[in-house]
Amino acid sequence: MASSTHPNAPCAACKFLRRKCIQGCVFSPYFPPEDPTKFANVHKIFGASNVSKLLNEIAPHQREDAVNSLAYEAEARLKDPVYGCVGAISVLQRQVLRLQKELDATNADLIRFSSDQNTLMMPQSSGNSLQNPHVLPPNYGAYSWNYNP
Amino acid sequence: MASSTHPNAPCAACKFLRRKCIQGCVFSPYFPPEDPTKFANVHKIFGASNVSKLLNEIAPHQREDAVNSLAYEAEARLKDPVYGCVGAISVLQRQVLRLQKELDATNADLIRFSSDQNTLMMPQSSGNSLQNPHVLPPNYGAYSWNYNP
Numbered sequence: 001m002a003s004s005t006h007p008n009a010p011c012a013a014c015k016f017l018r019r020k021c022i023q024g025c026v027f028s029p030y031f032p033p034e035d036p037t038k039f040a041n042v043h044k045i046f047g048a049s050n051v052s053k054l055l056n057e058i059a060p061h062q063r064e065d066a067v068n069s070l071a072y073e074a075e076a077r078l079k080d081p082v083y084g085c086v087g088a089i090s091v092l093q094r095q096v097l098r099l100q101k102e103l104d105a106t107n108a109d110l111i112r113f114s115s116d117q118n119t120l121m122m123p124q125s126s127g128n129s130l131q132n133p134h135v136l137p138p139n140y141g142a143y144s145w146n147y148n149p
Numbered sequence: 150m151a152s153s154t155h156p157n158a159p160c161a162a163c164k165f166l167r168r169k170c171i172q173g174c175v176f177s178p179y180f181p182p183e184d185p186t187k188f189a190n191v192h193k194i195f196g197a198s199n200v201s202k203l204l205n206e207i208a209p210h211q212r213e214d215a216v217n218s219l220a221y222e223a224e225a226r227l228k229d230p231v232y233g234c235v236g237a238i239s240v241l242q243r244q245v246l247r248l249q250k251e252l253d254a255t256n257a258d259l260i261r262f263s264s265d266q267n268t269l270m271m272p273q274s275s276g277n278s279l280q281n282p283h284v285l286p287p288n289y290g291a292y293s294w295n296y297n298p
Contacts, residue, residue, distance in 0.1 A: 047196040054230055062231045069235040073222060081203060082211045085234060086218040092241035099248035106255045113262040 012039040017048060026055050030067035038071050045074040161188040166197060175204050179216035187220050194223040 010021030011028035016039050021028060027048075031039040042051055051070060055063050076085035083090070159170030160177035165188050170177060176197075180188040191200055200219060204212050225234035232239070 045199065046194065047199055050194065050196055054226075058230050066231045069232050072235050073233060077203075081207050082215045083218050084222060085238060086221050089234060089237055089241065092238065092245060095245050096241060096248060099245060099252060103248060103252050103255060106252060106259060110255060110259050110262065113259065113266060117262060117266055 009033040012036045013043075013048065016040060016043065026052055030055075030064055041074040041078055042067070042070050045077050046070060158182040161185045162192075162197065165189060165192065175201055179204075179213055190223040190227055191216070191219050194226050195219060 009015075010019075010033065011025060012031040012033050012035060013027035014021035014025060015033060016036065027039070031042075042048075046054075051067075054070075055066065058066055073085050076088065080087050158164075159168075159182065160174060161180040161182050161184060162176035163170035163174060164182060165185065176188070180191075191197075195203075200216075203219075204215065207215055222234050225237065229236050
C-alpha cells in the first residue's frame with residue numbers, strides 16, 4: 001500500500017526488504033518511507049517476521065501503539081545493547097524509591113512541626129493535630145525489575 | 150556445551166532449535182535446560198539469530214545481564230503485546246511525576262509550618278528559618294516516553 005504522503009513510494013519496510021508494497025501491507029501504515037530508520041531499528045532488534053506476526057495478532061486500532069513501543073524498545077536496545085529500555089525501568093524504579101523515601105521523611109518532619117505547633121498553641125488550640133493529606137498509598141514498585149545495572 | 154547441572158543435556162536453546170549443543174555454544178551459559186521457557190520467550194520475540202548476533206557483539210562478562218534484560222522484555226511483550234515493558238516505563242514515569250508533585254506540596258506545607266512556628270516563637274527565636282533538607286534536584290524524567298497508554 002502506498003504512503004499517503006508519497007503515493008507512489010513503497011513503505012519503509014518494503015523498501016528495506018526490497019519487495020513490492022502491496023495493498024493491505026501490514027507495515028505500510030506505521031512505517032512511512034520518510035522515516036527509514038524506524039523500520040531498520042525494529043527489524044534489526046525484533047526481525048520483520050516477528051513484527052509482522054505480532055501485528056497480525058493484535059487489533060488494528062492497537063497496532064500503531066504496538067509499533068511505537070517496539071520502535072522505542074529497539075532504539076533503546078541499539079543505544080544500550082546490554083540493558084535496552086530495561087535500564088530506564090531500573091533508573092525509574094530507583095527514582096520512585098528515592099522520592100518515596102524523601103516524601104516519608106518530609107511527612108515525618110511535617111508531623112513533628114505540627115505537633116510542636118500544637119504544643120506552643122495549646123492554650124488557644126482546640127487540640128486538632130494536622131491530618132497530612134500528602135501520604136501516598138504504598139503502591140509504588142508494581143513493576144519490579146530486580147536487576148540493578 | 151553441556152550444562153553444569155545436566156552434564157549430558159543440551160542447553161534450552163539447542164534443545165528448542167533441535168541442534169547439537171557444541172562446545173562454546175553462545176546460548177548455553179544463559180539458557181539452562183531446566184528453564185526452557187526463558188529461551189522460548191526470547192526466541193519468540195527477538196528470534197534466536199538476533200539474540201546470537203547481539204551476544205556476539207557484547208563482552209562476555211555482560212552477556213548474562215543482556216540475556217536477563219532480553220528475557221524480561223520478552224516476557225513483558227508476551228503479557229502485553231501492545232506496550233510490552235514500555236507500559237512499565239509509562240507507569241513508573243507517572244509515579245515519579247505524582248511523587249514529585251506530592252513532595253513539592255509537602256515541602257510547601259513544611260515551609261509554611263516553619264514560618265508559622267517562627268512567628269509564634271519570635272520573642273524566643275534567633276530567627277533561623279527551617280532549611281528543608283528534602284528538596285530534590287529536578288532530575289526526574291531523564292527517560293521520556295511520551296506515549297501514555
